[in-house]
Amino acid sequence: MVNIKDVAKNANLSVATVSRYLNKNGYVSKKSSERIEQAIRELDYKPSSIARSLSKKQSNIIGLIVPDIKNPYFPELARAVEDMAWSYGYTVVLCNSDEQTEKELLYIERLSQTYVAGLIVTTSLMDPSVYMSINTPIVALDRIIDVAIPTVATDNRKGAKLGTKYLLTNGAENLLCIRGPQGLKTADDRLTGFLEATDEQGLDPIVVTTSFDFKDAAKVIEQTLMLHPQVDGIFASSDTLAIAALHIAHKLEKRVPEELQIVGFDGIALGEMVSPALTTVGQDLYKMGAAAATMLIEQIEGKEIKQTVLNLDAQLIVRGTTRKEAAK
């Protein structure tokens, strides 16, 4: 492997000058620059980012911690993060935490042995102090960890209220809310939004809790729907959950949206693929991921951080699991 020394020799300059050229800091004469460029081309020199990291005590690796990349929500985020990172010359390390605090902790520990430049975390089950205490730039994506930590998230309460109201406007009367795991902030907030909307109408909806696992969810939903056949509107705390509901509706031969309307939350691509396509409260996932990456990189590079919290509004995406807004 050719190194900076070889380049220096070839260009008849010192290592220091070449380094200065490479980092575009300090003075290098036009002539020297040309000689260096020439040498680099000739030798096909590639700087070692490891060596650079060691001496700068700073790498260009970003850790992305997600609960499970198989959950269709996260690849969309991951893709955006990766795109952004790539364009800034960073590289992203993928970490699956399985929502386990312990595994996440281990990851953080391992990553910090590598001088990770920063962390993007889509989790909040953990004590905020852990994140605050690690001495690495960090941004929370999707889930808020602490007000002190830069965050990109969606206003879940507001979005849920929006979706629920739409269901109500469309004539649904017996609502069911399928909520995600207890204690998960996003799920809690979405429930709050749902309840706000139903409360306003003086309704008394059913609420069931489930994990995000498709099969678990399907089971819970099936039981609930059997028990409460009058349900004609479902607000699900995620698109996956909504799709599970749709699946069960088919199984129970309930017509969607005629007999049962469903609204999801997230806006994953999958929602367009099912039949009928899913009406949902959609977030701009790509935008979120990209924003988080940008925010992190700005932090890493010590730039003025314009905005430390980005709270996005979700939009209603009307597709096929709700009736056309009828009597209004």
Added chain:
Amino acid sequence: MVNIKDVAKNANLSVATVSRYLNKNGYVSKKSSERIEQAIRELDYKPSSIARSLSKKQSNIIGLIVPDIKNPYFPELARAVEDMAWSYGYTVVLCNSDEQTEKELLYIERLSQTYVAGLIVTTSLMDPSVYMSINTPIVALDRIIDVAIPTVATDNRKGAKLGTKYLLTNGAENLLCIRGPQGLKTADDRLTGFLEATDEQGLDPIVVTTSFDFKDAAKVIEQTLMLHPQVDGIFASSDTLAIAALHIAHKLEKRVPEELQIVGFDGIALGEMVSPALTTVGQDLYKMGAAAATMLIEQIEGKEIKQTVLNLDAQLIVRGTTRKEAAK
């Protein structure tokens, strides 16, 4: 950050001895070991993997190159790779190539600046020589690059034949094959398998080509189905494509599986979520990813490689988009 020198000082030993202890090579007396352990605990010392990489010219980073992590096929692979890597102490860098040779090349170049320990690649659009020439352990996953490169893949021809035959056995007579992009080995092989099955029956099926993009595929399928309403069996080159077909079937109000049967290929989780659930030729994605990672790590660590090519058989997974095997 506490370093090896601090530990050595604290343990009243030399840096060399501590290093030997850390790497479990060379002699270290029982007593010294204990002192070192003690010091490590006391100081909460974490070795710097960057420094280690620099001096060993070897990192613990594995690059995983996929076309697009948003394609639901890849997260399942990625998850397995990551799990395996994690358990061996490696870290995986996620790279999206978008099926673009150029981007892939850039990635490989960038990764090689980091002493990546190895590469797992799910692509084959590129000239094999590129992979052979980079001086890094590599394994091809899902798509075969070259016989000389260790590979984990599925027997696509055989699987496709299996799926098509099943369609035929179940009474489908007018077959349509939705094949993936031309020139993509996996797609080509699956077409071959499909044709073998139809040829045996002296059939003359329709074949259409599409990209893996859902919307593109849906459009192509819709046109085809309008043009050839007699089609009563579809073999799709991937589950995503099959789901697109299912979507269009609903749109055109064709009953599945009564009027139209569909068989996919891949076995992604998504297949179970749609309604009716997708009958498919399934691969054990997790196993594939895990095997690829293991194979790579064995290569990296210079272990005897038991097996350099793993060719798995796909299994028929009968679900709801085909009729129950009737007259047989």
Added chain:
DNA sequence: TTGAAAGCGCTACCAG
């Protein structure tokens, strides 16, 4: 069984 010291490739300070 241990330690001194020479790198690994690059950055950054200081002197010229």
Added chain:
DNA sequence: CTGGTAGCGCTTTCAA
């Protein structure tokens, strides 16, 4: 504007 050189933290001879 340029070069010498001391690290960055760790591994690995080579001697002792």
